[in-house]
Amino acid sequence: MSLSIDEIQQLVEPARVHSSVYVDEELFQLEMERIWGRSWIYVGHESQVKNPGDYYTTSIGTYPVILIRDAKSKSLHVLHNRCGHRGAIVTQRQCGNAGVLRCPYHGWTYKTDGSIHAIPHVGGYKDTEFDKNDEEFSMKKLPRVEVYRGFVFACLSEDVEDLSDFLGEIxxxxxxxxxxxxxxxxxxxxxxxxxxxxxxxxxxxxxxxxxxxxxxxxxxxxxxxxxxxxxxxxxxxxxxxxxxxxxxxxxxxxxxxxxxxxxxxxxxxxxxxxxxxxxxxxxxxxxxxxxxxxxxxxxxxxxxxxxxxxxxxxxxxxxxxxxxxxxxxxxxxxxxxxxxxxxxxxxxxxxxxxxxxxxxxxxxxxxxxxxxxxxxxxxxxxxxxxxxxxxxxxxxxxxxxxxxxxxxxxxxxxxxxxxxxxxxxxxxxxxxxxx
Ligand SMILES: [Fe+2]
Structure with missing residues:
Protein backbone atom coordinates (compact mmCIF):
# COMPACT_ATOMS: atom_id res chain seq x y z
CA MET A 1 0.00 0.00 0.00
CA SER A 2 1.40 3.35 -0.87
CA LEU A 3 -1.07 5.73 0.79
CA SER A 4 0.32 7.09 4.03
CA ILE A 5 -1.84 7.98 7.02
CA ASP A 6 -1.00 11.64 6.43
CA GLU A 7 -2.31 11.40 2.89
CA ILE A 8 -5.47 9.65 4.05
CA GLN A 9 -6.10 12.29 6.71
CA GLN A 10 -5.96 15.03 4.09
CA LEU A 11 -9.00 13.52 2.36
CA VAL A 12 -11.43 14.37 5.15
CA GLU A 13 -12.00 17.88 6.44
CA PRO A 14 -14.55 18.84 9.10
CA ALA A 15 -17.18 19.80 6.52
CA ARG A 16 -16.10 18.29 3.23
CA VAL A 17 -14.68 15.07 1.90
CA HIS A 18 -12.47 14.41 -1.09
CA SER A 19 -14.26 12.57 -3.92
CA SER A 20 -11.44 10.02 -4.21
CA VAL A 21 -12.78 8.24 -1.10
CA TYR A 22 -15.58 6.91 -3.33
CA VAL A 23 -13.48 5.78 -6.28
CA ASP A 24 -9.94 4.97 -5.22
CA GLU A 25 -9.25 1.22 -5.40
CA GLU A 26 -6.44 1.35 -2.86
CA LEU A 27 -8.61 3.17 -0.33
CA PHE A 28 -11.33 0.57 -0.84
CA GLN A 29 -8.86 -2.24 -0.03
CA LEU A 30 -7.71 -0.33 3.05
CA GLU A 31 -11.33 0.15 4.16
CA MET A 32 -11.91 -3.60 3.90
CA GLU A 33 -8.90 -4.16 6.14
CA ARG A 34 -9.16 -1.27 8.61
CA ILE A 35 -12.93 -0.74 8.90
CA TRP A 36 -14.65 -3.93 7.79
CA GLY A 37 -11.83 -6.09 9.11
CA ARG A 38 -11.73 -4.51 12.57
CA SER A 39 -15.29 -3.68 13.57
CA TRP A 40 -18.36 -5.73 14.44
CA ILE A 41 -20.26 -6.59 11.27
CA TYR A 42 -23.88 -7.75 11.22
CA VAL A 43 -24.03 -11.22 9.64
CA GLY A 44 -27.59 -12.34 10.22
CA HIS A 45 -30.33 -13.18 12.69
CA GLU A 46 -30.29 -16.37 14.72
CA SER A 47 -33.79 -17.24 13.45
CA GLN A 48 -32.21 -17.78 10.01
CA VAL A 49 -30.38 -20.80 11.44
CA LYS A 50 -32.88 -22.21 13.92
CA ASN A 51 -32.05 -25.92 13.61
CA PRO A 52 -28.79 -27.80 14.12
CA GLY A 53 -26.92 -27.80 10.79
CA ASP A 54 -28.80 -24.77 9.39
CA TYR A 55 -26.50 -22.37 7.59
CA TYR A 56 -26.60 -19.06 5.78
CA THR A 57 -23.85 -17.73 3.52
CA THR A 58 -22.94 -14.06 3.40
CA SER A 59 -19.83 -11.88 3.46
CA ILE A 60 -17.92 -9.56 5.74
CA GLY A 61 -16.44 -6.90 3.55
CA THR A 62 -15.16 -8.95 0.63
CA TYR A 63 -14.59 -12.14 2.70
CA PRO A 64 -17.13 -14.94 2.13
CA VAL A 65 -18.39 -16.32 5.45
CA ILE A 66 -21.00 -18.76 6.63
CA LEU A 67 -23.24 -18.49 9.68
CA ILE A 68 -23.97 -22.01 10.89
CA ARG A 69 -25.60 -23.71 13.87
CA ASP A 70 -23.46 -26.53 15.20
CA ALA A 71 -25.09 -29.89 14.49
CA LYS A 72 -24.01 -31.23 17.89
CA SER A 73 -23.65 -28.42 20.41
CA LYS A 74 -26.29 -26.21 18.68
CA SER A 75 -24.09 -23.17 19.27
CA LEU A 76 -23.54 -20.59 16.52
CA HIS A 77 -20.34 -20.30 14.50
CA VAL A 78 -19.26 -17.92 11.80
CA LEU A 79 -16.73 -19.66 9.54
CA HIS A 80 -14.67 -18.48 6.63
CA ASN A 81 -16.46 -19.97 3.65
CA ARG A 82 -13.28 -21.38 2.15
CA CYS A 83 -11.78 -24.81 2.00
CA GLY A 84 -8.67 -25.40 4.11
CA HIS A 85 -7.16 -27.31 1.20
CA ARG A 86 -6.90 -24.99 -1.82
CA GLY A 87 -9.13 -22.19 -0.63
CA ALA A 88 -12.19 -22.78 -2.82
CA ILE A 89 -15.51 -21.33 -1.64
CA VAL A 90 -17.12 -24.36 -0.03
CA THR A 91 -20.75 -23.54 -0.60
CA GLN A 92 -22.44 -20.95 -2.74
CA ARG A 93 -25.92 -21.94 -1.68
CA GLN A 94 -27.60 -19.04 0.06
CA CYS A 95 -28.89 -21.19 2.87
CA GLY A 96 -29.57 -24.79 3.73
CA ASN A 97 -29.06 -27.55 6.26
CA ALA A 98 -26.09 -29.87 6.37
CA GLY A 99 -24.58 -32.48 8.65
CA VAL A 100 -21.24 -31.82 6.97
CA LEU A 101 -20.10 -29.23 4.43
CA ARG A 102 -18.41 -30.59 1.32
CA CYS A 103 -16.05 -28.66 -0.92
CA PRO A 104 -17.03 -29.36 -4.53
CA TYR A 105 -13.41 -29.13 -5.79
CA HIS A 106 -11.65 -32.10 -4.14
CA GLY A 107 -14.38 -33.38 -1.84
CA TRP A 108 -12.91 -32.40 1.52
CA THR A 109 -15.70 -32.41 4.08
CA TYR A 110 -16.05 -30.34 7.24
CA LYS A 111 -18.06 -30.64 10.43
CA THR A 112 -20.41 -27.79 11.28
CA ASP A 113 -17.78 -26.32 13.62
CA GLY A 114 -15.38 -26.04 10.66
CA SER A 115 -13.04 -28.87 11.64
CA ILE A 116 -12.15 -31.52 9.06
CA HIS A 117 -14.53 -34.46 8.81
CA ALA A 118 -12.89 -36.48 6.04
CA ILE A 119 -10.44 -36.18 3.15
CA PRO A 120 -10.54 -38.43 0.07
CA HIS A 121 -7.51 -40.66 -0.50
CA VAL A 122 -5.95 -39.31 2.69
CA GLY A 123 -2.97 -41.73 2.59
CA GLY A 124 -1.13 -39.32 0.28
CA TYR A 125 -0.54 -37.05 3.27
CA LYS A 126 1.30 -39.73 5.24
CA ASP A 127 4.75 -38.54 6.35
CA THR A 128 4.01 -34.92 5.34
CA GLU A 129 3.46 -31.92 7.57
CA PHE A 130 -0.28 -32.07 6.98
CA ASP A 131 -2.21 -32.43 10.25
CA LYS A 132 -5.93 -33.06 10.10
CA ASN A 133 -6.35 -31.37 13.48
CA ASP A 134 -4.37 -28.26 12.58
CA GLU A 135 -6.78 -25.33 12.37
CA GLU A 136 -4.87 -24.09 9.31
CA PHE A 137 -6.54 -26.82 7.28
CA SER A 138 -10.02 -26.26 8.67
CA MET A 139 -12.79 -23.91 7.63
CA LYS A 140 -11.52 -21.33 10.11
CA LYS A 141 -13.79 -19.86 12.73
CA LEU A 142 -13.97 -16.09 12.98
CA PRO A 143 -12.31 -15.09 16.24
CA ARG A 144 -15.21 -13.01 17.58
CA VAL A 145 -18.94 -13.75 17.35
CA GLU A 146 -21.58 -12.24 19.63
CA VAL A 147 -25.35 -12.16 19.59
CA TYR A 148 -27.46 -9.23 20.75
CA ARG A 149 -31.14 -10.14 21.19
CA GLY A 150 -30.95 -12.54 18.26
CA PHE A 151 -28.86 -10.27 15.99
CA VAL A 152 -25.55 -11.94 15.18
CA PHE A 153 -22.41 -9.88 14.73
CA ALA A 154 -18.91 -11.10 13.98
CA CYS A 155 -15.47 -9.60 13.63
CA LEU A 156 -12.58 -10.77 11.47
CA SER A 157 -10.15 -9.56 14.12
CA GLU A 158 -9.65 -10.76 17.68
CA ASP A 159 -8.74 -7.25 18.73
CA VAL A 160 -12.13 -5.57 19.10
CA GLU A 161 -14.15 -4.34 22.08
CA ASP A 162 -17.18 -6.27 23.32
CA LEU A 163 -20.24 -5.98 21.09
CA SER A 164 -22.30 -4.06 23.67
CA ASP A 165 -19.53 -1.43 23.92
CA PHE A 166 -19.37 -1.20 20.15
CA LEU A 167 -23.14 -0.80 19.78
CA GLY A 168 -23.51 1.78 22.56
CA GLU A 169 -26.79 3.66 22.24
CA ILE A 170 -27.58 2.07 18.88
FE1 LIG B 1 -34.38 8.17 -0.60
Whole structure:
Protein backbone atom coordinates (compact mmCIF):
# COMPACT_ATOMS: atom_id res chain seq x y z
CA MET A 1 0.00 0.00 0.00
CA SER A 2 1.40 3.35 -0.87
CA LEU A 3 -1.07 5.73 0.79
CA SER A 4 0.32 7.09 4.03
CA ILE A 5 -1.84 7.98 7.02
CA ASP A 6 -1.00 11.64 6.43
CA GLU A 7 -2.31 11.40 2.89
CA ILE A 8 -5.47 9.65 4.05
CA GLN A 9 -6.10 12.29 6.71
CA GLN A 10 -5.96 15.03 4.09
CA LEU A 11 -9.00 13.52 2.36
CA VAL A 12 -11.43 14.37 5.15
CA GLU A 13 -12.00 17.88 6.44
CA PRO A 14 -14.55 18.84 9.10
CA ALA A 15 -17.18 19.80 6.52
CA ARG A 16 -16.10 18.29 3.23
CA VAL A 17 -14.68 15.07 1.90
CA HIS A 18 -12.47 14.41 -1.09
CA SER A 19 -14.26 12.57 -3.92
CA SER A 20 -11.44 10.02 -4.21
CA VAL A 21 -12.78 8.24 -1.10
CA TYR A 22 -15.58 6.91 -3.33
CA VAL A 23 -13.48 5.78 -6.28
CA ASP A 24 -9.94 4.97 -5.22
CA GLU A 25 -9.25 1.22 -5.40
CA GLU A 26 -6.44 1.35 -2.86
CA LEU A 27 -8.61 3.17 -0.33
CA PHE A 28 -11.33 0.57 -0.84
CA GLN A 29 -8.86 -2.24 -0.03
CA LEU A 30 -7.71 -0.33 3.05
CA GLU A 31 -11.33 0.15 4.16
CA MET A 32 -11.91 -3.60 3.90
CA GLU A 33 -8.90 -4.16 6.14
CA ARG A 34 -9.16 -1.27 8.61
CA ILE A 35 -12.93 -0.74 8.90
CA TRP A 36 -14.65 -3.93 7.79
CA GLY A 37 -11.83 -6.09 9.11
CA ARG A 38 -11.73 -4.51 12.57
CA SER A 39 -15.29 -3.68 13.57
CA TRP A 40 -18.36 -5.73 14.44
CA ILE A 41 -20.26 -6.59 11.27
CA TYR A 42 -23.88 -7.75 11.22
CA VAL A 43 -24.03 -11.22 9.64
CA GLY A 44 -27.59 -12.34 10.22
CA HIS A 45 -30.33 -13.18 12.69
CA GLU A 46 -30.29 -16.37 14.72
CA SER A 47 -33.79 -17.24 13.45
CA GLN A 48 -32.21 -17.78 10.01
CA VAL A 49 -30.38 -20.80 11.44
CA LYS A 50 -32.88 -22.21 13.92
CA ASN A 51 -32.05 -25.92 13.61
CA PRO A 52 -28.79 -27.80 14.12
CA GLY A 53 -26.92 -27.80 10.79
CA ASP A 54 -28.80 -24.77 9.39
CA TYR A 55 -26.50 -22.37 7.59
CA TYR A 56 -26.60 -19.06 5.78
CA THR A 57 -23.85 -17.73 3.52
CA THR A 58 -22.94 -14.06 3.40
CA SER A 59 -19.83 -11.88 3.46
CA ILE A 60 -17.92 -9.56 5.74
CA GLY A 61 -16.44 -6.90 3.55
CA THR A 62 -15.16 -8.95 0.63
CA TYR A 63 -14.59 -12.14 2.70
CA PRO A 64 -17.13 -14.94 2.13
CA VAL A 65 -18.39 -16.32 5.45
CA ILE A 66 -21.00 -18.76 6.63
CA LEU A 67 -23.24 -18.49 9.68
CA ILE A 68 -23.97 -22.01 10.89
CA ARG A 69 -25.60 -23.71 13.87
CA ASP A 70 -23.46 -26.53 15.20
CA ALA A 71 -25.09 -29.89 14.49
CA LYS A 72 -24.01 -31.23 17.89
CA SER A 73 -23.65 -28.42 20.41
CA LYS A 74 -26.29 -26.21 18.68
CA SER A 75 -24.09 -23.17 19.27
CA LEU A 76 -23.54 -20.59 16.52
CA HIS A 77 -20.34 -20.30 14.50
CA VAL A 78 -19.26 -17.92 11.80
CA LEU A 79 -16.73 -19.66 9.54
CA HIS A 80 -14.67 -18.48 6.63
CA ASN A 81 -16.46 -19.97 3.65
CA ARG A 82 -13.28 -21.38 2.15
CA CYS A 83 -11.78 -24.81 2.00
CA GLY A 84 -8.67 -25.40 4.11
CA HIS A 85 -7.16 -27.31 1.20
CA ARG A 86 -6.90 -24.99 -1.82
CA GLY A 87 -9.13 -22.19 -0.63
CA ALA A 88 -12.19 -22.78 -2.82
CA ILE A 89 -15.51 -21.33 -1.64
CA VAL A 90 -17.12 -24.36 -0.03
CA THR A 91 -20.75 -23.54 -0.60
CA GLN A 92 -22.44 -20.95 -2.74
CA ARG A 93 -25.92 -21.94 -1.68
CA GLN A 94 -27.60 -19.04 0.06
CA CYS A 95 -28.89 -21.19 2.87
CA GLY A 96 -29.57 -24.79 3.73
CA ASN A 97 -29.06 -27.55 6.26
CA ALA A 98 -26.09 -29.87 6.37
CA GLY A 99 -24.58 -32.48 8.65
CA VAL A 100 -21.24 -31.82 6.97
CA LEU A 101 -20.10 -29.23 4.43
CA ARG A 102 -18.41 -30.59 1.32
CA CYS A 103 -16.05 -28.66 -0.92
CA PRO A 104 -17.03 -29.36 -4.53
CA TYR A 105 -13.41 -29.13 -5.79
CA HIS A 106 -11.65 -32.10 -4.14
CA GLY A 107 -14.38 -33.38 -1.84
CA TRP A 108 -12.91 -32.40 1.52
CA THR A 109 -15.70 -32.41 4.08
CA TYR A 110 -16.05 -30.34 7.24
CA LYS A 111 -18.06 -30.64 10.43
CA THR A 112 -20.41 -27.79 11.28
CA ASP A 113 -17.78 -26.32 13.62
CA GLY A 114 -15.38 -26.04 10.66
CA SER A 115 -13.04 -28.87 11.64
CA ILE A 116 -12.15 -31.52 9.06
CA HIS A 117 -14.53 -34.46 8.81
CA ALA A 118 -12.89 -36.48 6.04
CA ILE A 119 -10.44 -36.18 3.15
CA PRO A 120 -10.54 -38.43 0.07
CA HIS A 121 -7.51 -40.66 -0.50
CA VAL A 122 -5.95 -39.31 2.69
CA GLY A 123 -2.97 -41.73 2.59
CA GLY A 124 -1.13 -39.32 0.28
CA TYR A 125 -0.54 -37.05 3.27
CA LYS A 126 1.30 -39.73 5.24
CA ASP A 127 4.75 -38.54 6.35
CA THR A 128 4.01 -34.92 5.34
CA GLU A 129 3.46 -31.92 7.57
CA PHE A 130 -0.28 -32.07 6.98
CA ASP A 131 -2.21 -32.43 10.25
CA LYS A 132 -5.93 -33.06 10.10
CA ASN A 133 -6.35 -31.37 13.48
CA ASP A 134 -4.37 -28.26 12.58
CA GLU A 135 -6.78 -25.33 12.37
CA GLU A 136 -4.87 -24.09 9.31
CA PHE A 137 -6.54 -26.82 7.28
CA SER A 138 -10.02 -26.26 8.67
CA MET A 139 -12.79 -23.91 7.63
CA LYS A 140 -11.52 -21.33 10.11
CA LYS A 141 -13.79 -19.86 12.73
CA LEU A 142 -13.97 -16.09 12.98
CA PRO A 143 -12.31 -15.09 16.24
CA ARG A 144 -15.21 -13.01 17.58
CA VAL A 145 -18.94 -13.75 17.35
CA GLU A 146 -21.58 -12.24 19.63
CA VAL A 147 -25.35 -12.16 19.59
CA TYR A 148 -27.46 -9.23 20.75
CA ARG A 149 -31.14 -10.14 21.19
CA GLY A 150 -30.95 -12.54 18.26
CA PHE A 151 -28.86 -10.27 15.99
CA VAL A 152 -25.55 -11.94 15.18
CA PHE A 153 -22.41 -9.88 14.73
CA ALA A 154 -18.91 -11.10 13.98
CA CYS A 155 -15.47 -9.60 13.63
CA LEU A 156 -12.58 -10.77 11.47
CA SER A 157 -10.15 -9.56 14.12
CA GLU A 158 -9.65 -10.76 17.68
CA ASP A 159 -8.74 -7.25 18.73
CA VAL A 160 -12.13 -5.57 19.10
CA GLU A 161 -14.15 -4.34 22.08
CA ASP A 162 -17.18 -6.27 23.32
CA LEU A 163 -20.24 -5.98 21.09
CA SER A 164 -22.30 -4.06 23.67
CA ASP A 165 -19.53 -1.43 23.92
CA PHE A 166 -19.37 -1.20 20.15
CA LEU A 167 -23.14 -0.80 19.78
CA GLY A 168 -23.51 1.78 22.56
CA GLU A 169 -26.79 3.66 22.24
CA ILE A 170 -27.58 2.07 18.88
CA UNK A 171 -28.49 -1.06 20.86
CA UNK A 172 -31.62 0.83 21.99
CA UNK A 173 -32.91 0.55 18.41
CA UNK A 174 -32.52 -3.23 18.45
CA UNK A 175 -34.12 -3.32 21.90
CA UNK A 176 -37.06 -1.28 20.67
CA UNK A 177 -37.62 -3.50 17.63
CA UNK A 178 -37.73 -6.56 19.91
CA UNK A 179 -39.76 -4.85 22.63
CA UNK A 180 -42.46 -4.04 20.06
CA UNK A 181 -43.17 -7.76 20.14
CA UNK A 182 -45.50 -8.84 22.95
CA UNK A 183 -43.06 -11.73 23.43
CA UNK A 184 -39.98 -9.49 23.29
CA UNK A 185 -38.55 -11.29 20.26
CA UNK A 186 -38.44 -10.97 16.49
CA UNK A 187 -37.74 -13.48 13.75
CA UNK A 188 -36.90 -13.09 10.08
CA UNK A 189 -39.74 -13.55 7.64
CA UNK A 190 -38.90 -16.35 5.27
CA UNK A 191 -35.35 -17.38 4.51
CA UNK A 192 -34.45 -14.65 2.11
CA UNK A 193 -34.65 -10.94 1.47
CA UNK A 194 -34.68 -8.27 -1.24
CA UNK A 195 -31.10 -8.29 -2.46
CA UNK A 196 -29.68 -6.30 -5.33
CA UNK A 197 -26.52 -4.55 -6.46
CA UNK A 198 -26.30 -0.80 -6.00
CA UNK A 199 -23.94 0.85 -8.51
CA UNK A 200 -22.13 2.92 -5.92
CA UNK A 201 -19.55 2.96 -3.19
CA UNK A 202 -20.89 1.61 0.12
CA UNK A 203 -20.49 4.99 1.84
CA UNK A 204 -22.86 6.75 -0.56
CA UNK A 205 -25.61 4.36 0.57
CA UNK A 206 -24.98 4.99 4.28
CA UNK A 207 -24.96 8.75 3.74
CA UNK A 208 -28.31 8.71 2.01
CA UNK A 209 -29.98 7.19 5.06
CA UNK A 210 -29.45 10.38 7.00
CA UNK A 211 -29.87 12.77 4.11
CA UNK A 212 -33.23 14.36 4.85
CA UNK A 213 -32.83 16.96 2.13
CA UNK A 214 -33.49 14.44 -0.63
CA UNK A 215 -36.93 12.79 -0.09
CA UNK A 216 -39.00 15.81 -1.11
CA UNK A 217 -36.96 16.09 -4.29
CA UNK A 218 -35.78 12.61 -5.29
CA UNK A 219 -39.07 10.93 -4.30
CA UNK A 220 -41.41 13.71 -5.41
CA UNK A 221 -42.59 11.79 -8.49
CA UNK A 222 -43.93 8.98 -6.33
CA UNK A 223 -45.35 11.01 -3.49
CA UNK A 224 -46.96 13.58 -5.81
CA UNK A 225 -48.66 10.76 -7.74
CA UNK A 226 -49.97 9.25 -4.50
CA UNK A 227 -51.28 12.59 -3.23
CA UNK A 228 -52.86 13.34 -6.57
CA UNK A 229 -54.56 9.92 -6.60
CA UNK A 230 -55.80 10.36 -3.04
CA UNK A 231 -57.32 13.72 -3.96
CA UNK A 232 -59.55 12.00 -6.50
CA UNK A 233 -61.05 9.63 -3.93
CA UNK A 234 -64.65 10.37 -2.94
CA UNK A 235 -65.00 11.99 0.46
CA UNK A 236 -65.36 9.51 3.30
CA UNK A 237 -63.47 6.77 1.44
CA UNK A 238 -60.66 5.14 3.43
CA UNK A 239 -57.31 5.59 1.71
CA UNK A 240 -55.51 2.40 0.66
CA UNK A 241 -52.99 1.15 3.25
CA UNK A 242 -50.12 2.10 0.92
CA UNK A 243 -50.91 5.79 1.48
CA UNK A 244 -49.67 5.94 5.07
CA UNK A 245 -46.33 4.54 3.91
CA UNK A 246 -45.70 6.65 0.80
CA UNK A 247 -47.10 9.96 2.01
CA UNK A 248 -44.36 10.81 4.60
CA UNK A 249 -41.74 10.71 1.87
CA UNK A 250 -43.21 14.00 0.71
CA UNK A 251 -42.83 15.52 4.18
CA UNK A 252 -41.72 19.14 4.28
CA UNK A 253 -38.24 20.40 5.15
CA UNK A 254 -39.71 21.55 8.48
CA UNK A 255 -41.08 18.07 9.16
CA UNK A 256 -37.68 16.45 8.63
CA UNK A 257 -35.90 19.21 10.57
CA UNK A 258 -38.20 18.64 13.52
CA UNK A 259 -37.37 14.93 13.46
CA UNK A 260 -33.75 15.76 14.33
CA UNK A 261 -30.58 13.79 13.68
CA UNK A 262 -28.09 12.36 16.18
CA UNK A 263 -24.46 11.34 15.72
CA UNK A 264 -22.96 8.77 18.09
CA UNK A 265 -19.52 7.37 18.69
CA UNK A 266 -18.00 4.99 16.08
CA UNK A 267 -19.97 6.46 13.17
CA UNK A 268 -23.37 5.28 14.41
CA UNK A 269 -26.31 7.66 14.17
CA UNK A 270 -30.04 7.96 13.75
CA UNK A 271 -32.81 10.27 12.69
CA UNK A 272 -35.87 10.87 14.83
CA UNK A 273 -36.21 9.58 18.35
CA UNK A 274 -39.67 10.63 19.38
CA UNK A 275 -40.84 11.40 15.87
CA UNK A 276 -40.20 9.64 12.58
CA UNK A 277 -41.94 8.82 9.34
CA UNK A 278 -43.49 5.84 11.18
CA UNK A 279 -44.85 7.71 14.18
CA UNK A 280 -48.24 8.49 12.59
CA UNK A 281 -48.90 4.87 11.52
CA UNK A 282 -52.29 3.47 12.45
CA UNK A 283 -52.26 1.70 15.81
CA UNK A 284 -54.28 -1.51 15.46
CA UNK A 285 -56.49 -2.12 18.56
CA UNK A 286 -55.76 -5.87 18.64
CA UNK A 287 -52.03 -5.12 18.71
CA UNK A 288 -52.41 -2.61 21.52
CA UNK A 289 -54.40 -5.17 23.47
CA UNK A 290 -51.62 -7.76 23.08
CA UNK A 291 -49.01 -5.20 24.13
CA UNK A 292 -51.01 -4.00 27.16
CA UNK A 293 -51.43 -7.52 28.40
CA UNK A 294 -47.70 -8.21 27.93
CA UNK A 295 -46.25 -4.97 29.29
CA UNK A 296 -49.02 -2.86 30.86
CA UNK A 297 -50.19 0.49 29.50
CA UNK A 298 -47.36 2.70 30.70
CA UNK A 299 -44.52 0.52 29.38
CA UNK A 300 -46.40 -0.06 26.10
CA UNK A 301 -46.71 3.68 25.57
CA UNK A 302 -43.02 4.09 26.31
CA UNK A 303 -42.11 1.41 23.77
CA UNK A 304 -44.38 2.73 21.04
CA UNK A 305 -43.36 6.35 21.50
CA UNK A 306 -39.75 5.45 20.67
CA UNK A 307 -39.42 6.21 16.98
CA UNK A 308 -36.11 6.26 15.21
CA UNK A 309 -35.71 6.38 11.48
CA UNK A 310 -32.79 4.55 9.86
CA UNK A 311 -30.55 3.92 12.84
CA UNK A 312 -27.13 3.36 11.30
CA UNK A 313 -24.93 0.70 12.87
CA UNK A 314 -21.74 1.75 11.12
CA UNK A 315 -20.53 0.35 8.80
CA UNK A 316 -22.66 -2.68 8.03
CA UNK A 317 -26.34 -2.15 8.70
CA UNK A 318 -29.22 0.21 9.18
CA UNK A 319 -32.19 -0.62 11.35
CA UNK A 320 -35.79 0.59 11.33
CA UNK A 321 -37.33 -0.43 14.63
CA UNK A 322 -40.74 1.11 13.82
CA UNK A 323 -41.31 -1.02 10.71
CA UNK A 324 -39.14 -3.98 11.74
CA UNK A 325 -36.59 -4.09 8.98
CA UNK A 326 -32.85 -4.03 8.61
CA UNK A 327 -30.80 -3.21 5.57
CA UNK A 328 -27.41 -4.82 5.26
CA UNK A 329 -24.43 -3.54 3.27
CA UNK A 330 -22.10 -5.94 1.50
CA UNK A 331 -19.38 -4.09 -0.39
CA UNK A 332 -18.36 -5.84 -3.62
CA UNK A 333 -15.94 -3.32 -5.11
CA UNK A 334 -15.20 0.37 -4.90
CA UNK A 335 -18.28 1.19 -7.02
CA UNK A 336 -20.59 -1.72 -6.33
CA UNK A 337 -22.44 -2.73 -3.15
CA UNK A 338 -24.96 -5.47 -2.46
CA UNK A 339 -27.80 -4.11 -0.34
CA UNK A 340 -30.10 -6.54 1.40
CA UNK A 341 -33.42 -5.63 2.94
CA UNK A 342 -34.64 -8.04 5.61
CA UNK A 343 -38.00 -7.96 7.34
CA UNK A 344 -38.96 -9.26 10.77
CA UNK A 345 -42.07 -10.62 12.41
CA UNK A 346 -42.93 -9.39 15.88
CA UNK A 347 -43.61 -12.62 17.74
CA UNK A 348 -47.04 -12.64 19.32
CA UNK A 349 -48.28 -9.62 17.32
CA UNK A 350 -51.27 -9.75 14.97
CA UNK A 351 -50.61 -10.69 11.34
CA UNK A 352 -51.63 -7.18 10.24
CA UNK A 353 -48.33 -5.78 11.52
CA UNK A 354 -46.33 -8.23 9.48
CA UNK A 355 -48.44 -7.38 6.43
CA UNK A 356 -47.57 -3.71 6.92
CA UNK A 357 -43.86 -4.52 7.30
CA UNK A 358 -43.92 -6.49 4.05
CA UNK A 359 -45.97 -3.77 2.33
CA UNK A 360 -43.35 -1.23 3.36
CA UNK A 361 -40.55 -3.42 2.07
CA UNK A 362 -42.26 -3.93 -1.29
CA UNK A 363 -43.14 -0.25 -1.66
CA UNK A 364 -39.88 1.29 -0.45
CA UNK A 365 -37.00 -1.18 -0.55
CA UNK A 366 -37.57 -3.80 -3.24
CA UNK A 367 -35.84 -3.43 -6.62
CA UNK A 368 -39.28 -2.88 -8.18
CA UNK A 369 -40.47 -0.49 -5.50
CA UNK A 370 -41.81 3.02 -5.86
CA UNK A 371 -39.07 4.72 -3.83
CA UNK A 372 -35.83 2.69 -3.91
CA UNK A 373 -35.18 3.15 -7.66
CA UNK A 374 -35.23 6.95 -7.16
CA UNK A 375 -32.32 6.57 -4.75
CA UNK A 376 -30.60 4.10 -7.07
CA UNK A 377 -30.62 6.69 -9.83
CA UNK A 378 -29.09 9.27 -7.46
CA UNK A 379 -26.38 6.83 -6.33
CA UNK A 380 -25.47 6.17 -9.96
CA UNK A 381 -25.27 9.90 -10.71
CA UNK A 382 -22.99 10.74 -7.78
CA UNK A 383 -20.78 7.70 -8.31
CA UNK A 384 -20.31 8.54 -12.00
CA UNK A 385 -19.53 12.13 -11.11
CA UNK A 386 -16.97 11.10 -8.48
CA UNK A 387 -15.40 8.74 -11.01
CA UNK A 388 -15.07 11.51 -13.59
CA UNK A 389 -13.29 13.70 -11.00
CA UNK A 390 -15.41 16.61 -12.19
CA UNK A 391 -15.96 17.60 -8.57
CA UNK A 392 -12.93 17.34 -6.32
CA UNK A 393 -14.56 17.94 -2.92
CA UNK A 394 -18.01 16.94 -1.67
CA UNK A 395 -19.63 19.46 0.61
CA UNK A 396 -21.06 18.57 4.04
CA UNK A 397 -21.76 21.99 5.52
CA UNK A 398 -25.47 21.99 6.29
CA UNK A 399 -25.84 23.28 9.87
CA UNK A 400 -22.08 22.92 10.35
CA UNK A 401 -20.89 24.48 13.62
CA UNK A 402 -24.39 24.46 15.13
CA UNK A 403 -24.46 20.95 16.61
CA UNK A 404 -25.83 20.62 20.13
CA UNK A 405 -23.19 18.67 21.99
CA UNK A 406 -24.02 16.29 24.80
CA UNK A 407 -21.64 13.92 26.61
CA UNK A 408 -21.41 11.24 23.99
CA UNK A 409 -23.58 12.49 21.15
CA UNK A 410 -24.28 15.44 18.91
CA UNK A 411 -27.72 16.46 17.70
CA UNK A 412 -28.96 18.86 15.04
CA UNK A 413 -32.03 19.61 12.93
CA UNK A 414 -32.92 16.63 10.72
CA UNK A 415 -31.69 18.17 7.48
CA UNK A 416 -28.21 18.74 8.92
CA UNK A 417 -25.21 16.92 7.42
CA UNK A 418 -24.20 16.07 11.00
CA UNK A 419 -24.59 12.30 10.67
CA UNK A 420 -22.53 12.20 7.49
CA UNK A 421 -19.78 14.30 9.06
CA UNK A 422 -19.94 11.94 12.04
CA UNK A 423 -19.50 8.92 9.76
CA UNK A 424 -16.34 10.50 8.38
CA UNK A 425 -15.02 11.14 11.87
CA UNK A 426 -15.23 7.38 12.44
CA UNK A 427 -13.85 6.64 8.96
CA UNK A 428 -10.81 8.74 9.77
CA UNK A 429 -10.30 7.02 13.13
CA UNK A 430 -10.43 3.56 11.59
CA UNK A 431 -8.34 4.49 8.58
CA UNK A 432 -5.65 6.16 10.66
CA UNK A 433 -4.77 2.91 12.43
CA UNK A 434 -2.18 0.97 10.47
CA UNK A 435 -2.12 -2.19 12.55
FE1 LIG B 1 -34.38 8.17 -0.60
Missing amino acids: ADTIDNMCDRSPEGEVEVTGLNCHRFIHPCNWKFFLENLHDAMHPMCAHAGTSDAVRSYLSTMPEGTSPPPEAEIIDPFAGSYDFFDSMGVTGLDKGHGYMGGKKSIFSHYEMYPEYLEAMYSAYGKERTEEILSFNRHNACCYPSSTIRDGIQSIRVLRPVSVDSTIIESWTFRLKGAPEKLLQRTLRYSRLINSPGSMVGPDDLDCYYRIQESAKSKSIEWIDLQRYFGQDIKDDDKDTAPGTSDLAIRNQYKAWLNYMSREA
